Amino acid sequence: MIALDNHPSGRHFLQIPGPSPVPDRILRAISLPTIDHRGPEFATLGKKVIGGLQQVFQTRHPVVVYPASGTGAWEAALVNVMSPGDHVLMFETGHFATLWQKMARRLGLEPEFLTLEGTDETGLPRSWRHGVQADLIEQRLRQDTTHHIKAVCVVHNETSTGVTSDIAAVRRAIDAAGHPALLMVDTISGLASADYRHDEWGVDVTVSGSQKGLMLPPGISFNAVSPKALEVAKTARLPKAFWAWDEIIEMNQGGYWPYTPSTNLLYGLSEALDMVLEQGLPVIFARHQRWGRGVRAAVQAWGLPTQCADARVHSPVLTGVITPQGVDADALRRLIHQRFDLSLGAGLGKLRGRMFRIGHLGDCNDLTLMAALTGIEMGFKLAGVPVAGSGVLAAMAYFAQTPAVDAA
Ligand SMILES: *Cc1c(COP(=O)(O)O)cnc(C)c1O
Numbered sequence: 001m002i003a004l005d006n007h008p009s010g011r012h013f014l015q016i017p018g019p020s021p022v023p024d025r026i027l028r029a030i031s032l033p034t035i036d037h038r039g040p041e042f043a044t045l046g047k048k049v050i051g052g053l054q055q056v057f058q059t060r061h062p063v064v065v066y067p068a069s070g071t072g073a074w075e076a077a078l079v080n081v082m083s084p085g086d087h088v089l090m091f092e093t094g095h096f097a098t099l100w101q102k103m104a105r106r107l108g109l110e111p112e113f114l115t116l117e118g119t120d121e122t123g124l125p126r127s128w129r130h131g132v133q134a135d136l137i138e139q140r141l142r143q144d145t146t147h148h149i150k151a152v153c154v155v156h157n158e159t160s161t162g163v164t165s166d167i168a169a170v171r172r173a174i175d176a177a178g179h180p181a182l183l184m185v186d187t188i189s190g191l192a193s194a195d196y197r198h199d200e201w202g203v204d205v206t207v208s209g210s211q212k213g214l215m216l217p218p219g220i221s222f223n224a225v226s227p228k229a230l231e232v233a234k235t236a237r238l239p240k241a242f243w244a245w246d247e248i249i250e251m252n253q254g255g256y257w258p259y260t261p262s263t264n265l266l267y268g269l270s271e272a273l274d275m276v277l278e279q280g281l282p283v284i285f286a287r288h289q290r291w292g293r294g295v296r297a298a299v300q301a302w303g304l305p306t307q308c309a310d311a312r313v314h315s316p317v318l319t320g321v322i323t324p325q326g327v328d329a330d331a332l333r334r335l336i337h338q339r340f341d342l343s344l345g346a347g348l349g350k351l352r353g354r355m356f357r358i359g360h361l362g363d364c365n366d367l368t369l370m371a372a373l374t375g376i377e378m379g380f381k382l383a384g385v386p387v388a389g390s391g392v393l394a395a396m397a398y399f400a401q402t403p404a405v406d407a408a
Helices: 025-029 040-057 068-081 095-106 134-143 166-178 227-233 245-252 265-281 283-300 329-340 367-383 391-401
Strands: 014-015 062-065 087-091 111-114 148-155 182-184 205-209 220-223 318-322 342-346 353-358
Touching: 014 353, 014 367, 040 087, 040 220, 040 265, 062 068, 062 245, 068 095, 068 166, 068 182, 068 205, 068 220, 068 227, 087 095, 087 134, 095 111, 095 148, 095 182, 111 134, 134 166, 148 166, 166 182, 182 220, 220 227, 220 245, 227 245, 227 367, 265 283, 265 353, 283 318, 283 367, 283 391, 329 342, 329 353, 342 367, 353 367, 367 391
Parallel strands: 014 342, 087 111, 087 148, 148 182, 182 205
Antiparallel strands: 062 220, 205 220, 318 353, 342 353
């Protein structure tokens, strides 16, 4: 047999910001026998997961589930509401925003990519260290008096950088400009770990995925859809068949899909939703904020900058760490993986080799994070990277002094 699980002893430390570790409870649910996707038991499962997803997205409107990775749900969002040549306004927050923009172009749309120009003292692009600038969006929309722009597309939790964006501020910017554009948001890595409110924030289409904050394996993804987006979809002219919302939403009324859904991943989703809703979203959001603060205490003690340069928008689910000039972050990650069986996220796109990412989302606790920080600190020592002080001690002090909100 090919050794796919090549970890000699103990658990692998999967500390990348997605896929995140899958709890045993979810793995057991996924291992149940596959059932008839047209049978009566399935309808109960289908209705339950859609209802639970609505609670997690904080919406009263439809949530569509696709058997696809997050990239599929990105495409679904665009093809359902756009027509060939439509102008969309996007914001360069990092690698994922860049990829969504490239996809829009490949689909025959005309994306305009707003950015913060230039680099800062780290030599890295400023736009990749800050969140969406709602005032720039407002300015641009005010100039668009003919309403040429059909949608504003932004990434809520930019997984390539560890920066979140203020989605409510983007909504206010669109409204202040009196512009009818749809608001489309990617929260693939934020959902169920970082605060997100589809209805309250006036989002028209929210895109998300399974393998990050929701603690599932990769393979299913979501579109939460507002009534306005459903209306626009009726006349939008990009070709859509597999991704079309209308047939899926209609079949979902009875708890079914127009094709074979990922039955076993839906078992896992049902279990994940139970876990999330039993604990309550506010407890989960606070827990991730606290982990973020503990990890940042370590990074600060090392004397290294976080990729996020704005203290108001640190991501609660991952932290990007910029390595000193001349230190190859990828070589450091390889060493840490080899020696300690700990996986860290790579610097993507424009950040390649300059930073690494620590995931603190989904199924972790203080001690898994302490272990990850220890592995990193040992890696720094082995690689001869001088750090200012002990991040492990700083994080230990933070976690010990700051009880978790749900601590008994
Ligand atoms: C992971 C991720 C994606 C891509 O999702 P896949 O499941 O890899 O297709 C897109 N956007 C963000 C913000 C992500 O974190």
